[in-house]
Amino acid sequence: xxxxxxxxxxxxxxxxxxxxxxxxxxxxxxxxxxxxxxxxxxxxxxxxxxxxxxxxxxxxxxxxxxxxxxxxxxxxxxxxxxxxxxxxxxxxxxxxxxxxxxxxxxxxxxxxxxxxxxxxxxxxxxxxxxxxxxxxxxxxxxxxxxxxxxxxxxxxxxxxxxxxxxxxxxxxxxxxxxxxxxxxxxxxxxxxxxxxxxxxxxxxxxxxxxxxxxxxxxxxxxxxxxxxxxxxxxxxxxxxxxxxxxxxxxxxxxxxxxxxxxxxxxxxxxxxxxxxxxxxxxxxxxxxxxxxxxxxxxxxxxxxxxxxxxxxxxxxxxxxxxxxxxxxxxxxxxxxxxxxxxxxxxxxxxxxxxxxxxxxxxxxxxxxxxxxxxxxxxxxxxxxxxxxxxxxxxxxxxxxxxxxxxx
Numbered sequence: 001x002x003x004x005x006x007x008x009x010x011x012x013x014x015x016x017x018x019x020x021x022x023x024x025x026x027x028x029x030x031x032x033x034x035x036x037x038x039x040x041x042x043x044x045x046x047x048x049x050x051x052x053x054x055x056x057x058x059x060x061x062x063x064x065x066x067x068x069x070x071x072x073x074x075x076x077x078x079x080x081x082x083x084x085x086x087x088x089x090x091x092x093x094x095x096x097x098x099x100x101x102x103x104x105x106x107x108x109x110x111x112x113x114x115x116x117x118x119x120x121x122x123x124x125x126x127x128x129x130x131x132x133x134x135x136x137x138x139x140x141x142x143x144x145x146x147x148x149x150x151x152x153x154x155x156x157x158x159x160x161x162x163x164x165x166x167x168x169x170x171x172x173x174x175x176x177x178x179x180x181x182x183x184x185x186x187x188x189x190x191x192x193x194x195x196x197x198x199x200x201x202x203x204x205x206x207x208x209x210x211x212x213x214x215x216x217x218x219x220x221x222x223x224x225x226x227x228x229x230x231x232x233x234x235x236x237x238x239x240x241x242x243x244x245x246x247x248x249x250x251x252x253x254x255x256x257x258x259x260x261x262x263x264x265x266x267x268x269x270x271x272x273x274x275x276x277x278x279x280x281x282x283x284x285x286x287x288x289x290x291x292x293x294x295x296x297x298x299x300x301x302x303x304x305x306x307x308x309x310x311x312x313x314x315x316x317x318x319x320x321x322x323x324x325x326x327x328x329x330x331x332x333x334x335x336x337x338x339x340x341x342x343x344x345x346x347x348x349x350x351x352x353x354x355x356x357x358x359x360x361x362x363x364x365x366x367x368x369x370x371x372x373x374x375x376x377x378x379x380x381x382x383x384x385x386x387x388x389x390x391x392x393x394x395x396x397x398x399x400x401x402x403x404x405x406x407x
Contacts (some may be wrong), residue, residue, distance in 0.1 A: 002057065004028070010056075011049050014197050015190035019182040030177050036129060038114075038174045039152040041181035043389060044229030046068070050179055051110035051150035060148055063107030066100050071113035071394045078121055080137050089138020101134055101145045108148040114174065115155030115166055116394040122167045122199035129173040149174070184229040191222055194230065198237035209247045211240055216251030224258055288368070370405050373398070377407065 005022055007013070013024070030037060031054045039047045048067065051390070055065045073081050080090075084099030100109055111117075117125065128134050129149060133142050151174045155203035160166040184191060213221060226232050236257055240249060372391065380386035388398040401407075 002028070006173070007053060011053060013046070014050060014194050015187055016191050017182060017187040020187060020190070023179050023181050024053070026177065026179050027053045028057060030054065030179075032059065034148055035176045036148075036174050037150045037176070038157075038171075038178045039150065039181065040157070040178060041152075041154065042183045042229055043154045044231035045181040045183060046113065046230055047152040047154075047181055047367065048110070050181070051108065051152070055108040055110075058108070058148065060107050064104045065108045065110070066104045067110040067112060068100055069112045071116040072398050072399075073401065074396060075118050078118065079124065082121065083124060083134045083136055085137035086139045091138075093138070100135075101128060101147055102143065104147050105145045106147070108150060111149060111151040113155075113394065114151040115153040115157060115160055116396060117166075119165075119167065122170050126167065126170045126173060126178055128257075129170070148342060184226045184233060185224075188222055191233065192218055193224075194233055195221060195237055198234045199241060202238050202241040204308075206242060208241070211237075211244065211249055212245050213249050213254065214251065217249050217254040220254050220258070221250045292349075364403075369401070370407070373401055373405070374407060377402075 002010070004021060007024060007028060013020075027037075027050050037050070037054060039050045041047050051067070055061060060128045068082070070078065079085075080093075080097065080099065082101060084102055085093050085095050087093055087096050111125075119150070124134060128145065132146060134143050134145060135142060135314070155166075157166060157171050157175075161168045161171060184194075196210075228235070239257055240254075244253065246253075304354050307318070373387070376387040376390050377384070380390065384398055384402070385395050388395040391398065393401075
């Protein structure tokens with residue numbers, strides 16, 4: 001059995017954090033068996049290295065190793081990809097096709113983002129784990145396969161089970177052994193070490209001197225949370241290596257490359273994660289709908305009072321409602337056209353805005369969703385994986401939304 005240090009050198013793993021070492025030791029110990037393994041941890045921590053280590057140290061190392069990103073395969077085709085299909089089983093199935101479980105027979109399959117699997121596919125996967133059997137799409141013939149399954153997810157599986165998005169029985173079959181990789185911010189002593197390694201690699205790649213951080217920059221680097229983990233740190237080192245002329249990077253210069261950790265969303269109460277996008281979005285929608293209802297009330301009240309000819313009463317009611325919607329400090333400078341009521345008006349021709357009341361703009365959930373998706377794609381240069389991460393949804397879901405809304 002190879003030593004821990006030899007495994008690190010072989011797979012290019014940098015760091016001496018105790019949690020990282022523990023995870024690697026578990027992978028080495030479990031590799032010679034056929035036990036199913038579930039690798040957990042945030043996105044960007046390097047979960048893809050664990051199944052490679054397990055496969056290379058197992059008796060299956062000379063057989064096939066197939067890595068499947070479950071979150072990147074559309075829901076309608078994932079069963080065909082994993083288990084194959086018969087000719088004519090669906091539109092476009094012009095010939096028989098072998099799935100990954102048939103191709104990898106005798107080897108190892110790595111199911112990345114397994115938490116994104118549809119429930120129907122989870123049932124099929126459970127059958128493979130229990131007795132090694134599967135059915136091709138459109139076939140009634142049971143086939144056998146002998147594969148080692150290593151899965152990975154950045155989803156909170158207990159939460160997914162409670163929300164009925166993931167089968168509990170499948171979770172326990174996948175997680176016979178669970179290996180958790182720590183987030184980069186939990187490996188404080190490894191951060192600068194990793195940065196220096198990446199800087200050296202990019203110096204060789206681009207044929208330029210390696211960048212170095214001064215003491216202030218090192219302190220800033222160590223105190224940053226790195227939500228994107230190792231992937232973000234590597235990207236940071238590459239950006240600075242290419243863009244900066246000076247090879248000594250100061251703290252002030254480094255800060256220009258670190259996005260702010262602060263969020264503009266309302267705080268989440270009740271133990272929710274700060275990056276729980278769906279919860280934050282619900283709060284935003286509620287605020288928008290409340291404002292919409294308040295403005296509609298204002299318009300209707302204004303209409304009723306104008307018909308009765310009480311202009312002064314209209315202005316007093318408007319003043320109170322504006323305070324409710326915008327707060328006292330903005331009352332004096334509120335620029336809402338519907339509130340600009342002529343003092344000497346006495347006929348309906350002076351109230352053109354009345355006709356627009358029934359045509360009030362709808363604050364559609366779909367419109368807001370489209371707007372958020374478009375902004376996230378623009379912010380991330382149309383990189384769907386980064387946009388999906390920011391929105392808190394799977395890449396497959398984002399892909400479906402993009403097609404649905406023709407973005």
